[in-house]
């Protein structure tokens with residue numbers, strides 16, 4: 001997240017939270033509510049809702065006004081995100097645009113690129129996907145082989161990306177490609193903003209365990225990308241991606257700690273609606289208490305990191321701490337919650353049916369939480385080497 005002035009807030013504490021809460025209460029329809037998981041909103045409804053969120057000041061909070069943002073501070077960002085987390089709002093369709101592409105464009109993009117691309121991320125004109133991972137390059141991203149060769153028309157791109165979330169509904173791809181040979185590793189990597197309707201791009205959806213069609217394979221066959229669509233200088237790709245990713249791990253999706261809290265509350269409330277379900281819950285008091293403690297730790301940790309950012313400190317590898325802690329604790333809770341709802345009586349009524357559908361989705365999608373944005377092992381590696389300064393024994 002990029003912010004003009006991270007420390008000076010013009011709002012009284014609590015005002016932005018109240019405003020956010022009021023907007024959500026007025027605009028979150030039943031079809032959009034994830035705690036009514038038996039109903040499902042369409043993609044168009046979710047996109048429209050996200051565009052309205054921007055107009056209402058819930059997204060792009062810290063982005064500069066000239067790029068479509070609201071020019072506010074991390075104080076307002078944190079207040080809004082607490083409320084977003086506590087509500088059963090759907091996850092953002094354009095999270096890659098807002099959390100990854102936008103901050104990277106703000107960091108390395110030219111002024112004309114910022115003015116053109118950034119407002120269209122916030123108003124949902126352009127949905128973005130992230131073309132980083134490849135079949136032979138996941139955790140070891142520097143092994144990527146997709147190549148960009150200089151031609152008279154710009155750059156000719158050839159290669160294959162995989163696990164590209166949302167590629168089939170995206171207008172742009174944030175592409176990481178190599179200008180030289182694979183042995184160059186971190187050197188010679190280049191970021192591009194590639195329009196997805198460019199000839200030679202072939203997108204194939206992959207159905208995941210929860211039945212979703214979000215994942216895609218994306219093939220680039222002699223795709224010509226214009227010089228204008230380079231993001232930053234040749235060779236800057238790795239440094240830009242790494243710098244932004246460490247900030248993003250700390251501050252993006254900070255709503256997740258409060259969402260975790262509201263999921264626990266929803267599970268308990270659903271169980272209370274039926275004596276038989278409540279009896280099931282009572283067999284899991286220890287696990288639920290542990291989840292509640294994890295939430296309190298997580299919220300405190302996120303608030304500490306945000307406070308440090310407001311005071312101008314670098315977050316660096318500390319961004320790995322909330323990612324690791326949240327994904328592991330939430331995955332444990334998702335397993336317990338699914339065990340509980342699986343034992344609900346079949347004639348339990350709507351509250352139990354909604355909880356069953358929601359916690360089934362959370363369990364299935366939760367399997368990926370310890371993989372994306374860097375696996376648990378990779379976060380542990382970062383923490384051991386870069387926070388604890390532990391080196392491998394010789």
Ligand SMILES: Cc1cc2nc3c(=O)[nH]c(=O)nc-3n(C[C@H](O)[C@H](O)[C@H](O)COP(=O)(O)OP(=O)(O)OC[C@H]3O[C@@H](n4cnc5c(N)ncnc54)[C@H](O)[C@@H]3O)c2cc1C
Pocket residue numbers: 129130131132133134135137138139140162163164165166368371372373374375376377378381
């Ligand atoms: C839901 C989801 C959405 C995703 N969306 C996108 C997207 O939009 N765009 C995109 O580019 N990518 C995306 N990814 C891909 C994601 O970034 C990769 O899956 C992740 O980086 C792991 O890479 P991999 O799958 O190749 O596994 P590998 O890197 O092959 O890892 C396999 C196992 O080996 C372990 N391992 C690997 N290296 C080490 C090491 N050095 N030390 C110890 N253990 C190690 C890993 O922790 C893991 O357990 C997504 C993944 C998921 C699950």
